[in-house]
Structures are given as structure tokens and as C-alpha cells.
Amino acid sequence: METTLTINQLSRRSGVAASALRYYEERGLIQSERRGSGHRRFTRATLRRLAFIVFAQRLGMSLAEIGAELEKLPTDHVPKGADWSLLSGPWSARIDERIAELERLKTGLAQCISCGCLSLEFCRLVNPHDKAGALGPGPHYWLGDKSSND
């Protein structure tokens, strides 16, 4: 039994389309060795890397951000539990923040939207610490105007 995987094997095992895998490789998120013919071979460790990528996407991260995170993994050996754990601390915090925001939204939905008090106040709900920024597509900046005098 071979210890490496072809692109379609990896695709089947991970659920990520082969075209996406090629794309990820092109973006530097995963790596492969090439056979003489040019065919890719992936190590099984790539499965974990992919799990992390999918995971992070569900958290709303862009591939660019994910790539930056993955660069924190050591390159001198195959990353193991301890290496992944290094990432997981900040990530738990990240998830907690997101959960906290959702809780605020939920409260706001009940109180603020339904009662009719709503206008600019809503911004504090969505983004209480004024860090409008790279939040993906969509309007990025309730609270964008600091000196609102109208």
C-alpha cells in the first residue's frame, strides 16, 4: 500500500474537489511531490492540513489569512499535535469572540430591532470596538463616521 495519495484520492478522502486542491497548491496552502510524469503525490499529513483549512473557512477566514496561519507551522518536520496546539490557543479566542458577537446580535435582535429604537445605535451591537475592516464583502463600516453631526 502506497503511503502517498493521488489528487483524486485526496479529494475523495477530504471532500475537497480536485480543482480546489490544485488551486490550494498554487496558493501555497498545501504541497505535493511530483512523479516523473508530473503527477502529484500528497502525503497523508495533507489531510490534516486540509481539515484545518476547511475549519478556518467555516470561521470566515480568507485563504490569505489561512495561509498566514499555516506558515506558523514548523517546516523542519511533519507537524504533530504539539505544533497544531500552538495555533489552537489564539484560535479558541477567535472563536470565542465570534460567539460573543453572535450573542450580542441575538440580544440586539430582540431588544433593539424589534422595539424600534434602532438606527445608528445598532452599530455598537455589530462592532462594539470600532474595528470595522476586512470583514469580507458587504458594507464594512457601521460606525465609519466618527464625527456624525447630523
Add this chain to the structure above:
Amino acid sequence: METTLTINQLSRRSGVAASALRYYEERGLIQSERRGSGHRRFTRATLRRLAFIVFAQRLGMSLAEIGAELEKLPTDHVPKGADWSLLSGPWSARIDERIAELERLKTGLAQCISCGCLSLEFCRLVNPHDKAGALGPGPHYWLGDKSSND
């Protein structure tokens, strides 16, 4: 004092770019009256509608989905608290689901990814009830292959 808002006034108050407001109007998410000149005038109620739109986007909904939700509001009068409340029930549930997923992800980050047990198992974390589907961009289907015999 005018009771209606120009597009730039609405933009400043909502934090949503004027170009985005035109786009939303084109998509039917908001409405405006037109002056003889063709200039748009928005009612203040539009602010609440916008708040809802931004809110929903933060929950990861597409404009199409948001539009569908907004259609549930009555058109025979300006929606008030009670009307918005009608939407808020299902929405709380929606938020709760999302929070639950994040909790699962958090657990999984600690246990599954970092310990090394990971591969296909991860799917159950991301999508425990096998409803891979329209989850936005990204690989949609850990668990996409029911009959994995390799």
C-alpha cells in the same frame, strides 16, 4: 426639517456606501421615492431595514436570502416592533445554531485537529447532520462521499 433622507444622508447615517444603497435598491431590498429630478428620497424607516440587512450579513446570509426574509414584512403599513418581532424568533434559532457550530469547532480544534486523530472524522464536526450544501464559497462537502470504501 425634512423627514426624508437623500442617498448621502442615508449613507452617512447607516455607514453603508451610497453605491451599495443603489445596489440594494436595484436588488429590491430597499425602496425610495423619486423627486421630479430623479433624485432618491428615503424614509427613516429605511434605516431600520438597513440595520437588519447588515445584521443578517454578519450572520453570513446572502442578499438573496435577506431579501426573502424582508418580504415577510407587511407592505400595507410601515413595519413596527411587532412586525419585526415576527422575524426575530426564527432568527434567534438561527443564531443559536451558528453558535452551536462554533462550539463544536472549538472543541474539535482542541481535540481532533491537534491530537492527530483527524481525517474524515472531522466532517462530523463541521457538519454533523450531513447537510452539506449552499454554505458559501469553499469546499462544500466533507462527507460528500457516502460510500467511501478506500
Add this chain to the structure above:
DNA sequence: CTACAAGTTCAAGTAAACTTGAAGTCAAGA
């Protein structure tokens, strides 16, 4: 040896959610 499945590259297409630019019209203060 011959199919045919599986692999390759590269360019172009897609979808969502906007933004930008051009070219022109309208409104308001000095």
C-alpha cells in the same frame, strides 16, 4: 497493444457584492 480512466496545464468562466468611472443633470449659496 489498445482502450480508457486519470492526470496535466493554461486560459477563461462564474457568482456575489459591490466599487469605480464616464458623462451628464440638478440644486444651492455667493
Add this chain to the structure above:
DNA sequence: TCTTGACTTCAAGTTTACTTGAACTTGTAG
């Protein structure tokens, strides 16, 4: 009246994350 600044439309461009198709090569089972 003149001159900005705000507004209009419409077409085209942008970004992210891929997918699709064409044209071609490799690998393998019979």
C-alpha cells in the same frame, strides 16, 4: 448668474474562491 457639490445612469472593473473546458499525456487493465 455662476459655480460647486450632490445626484443620476450605465457599463465595466474588482475580489475571492473556485470551476470548467480544451488540448494533451500517463498509467493500467484486458
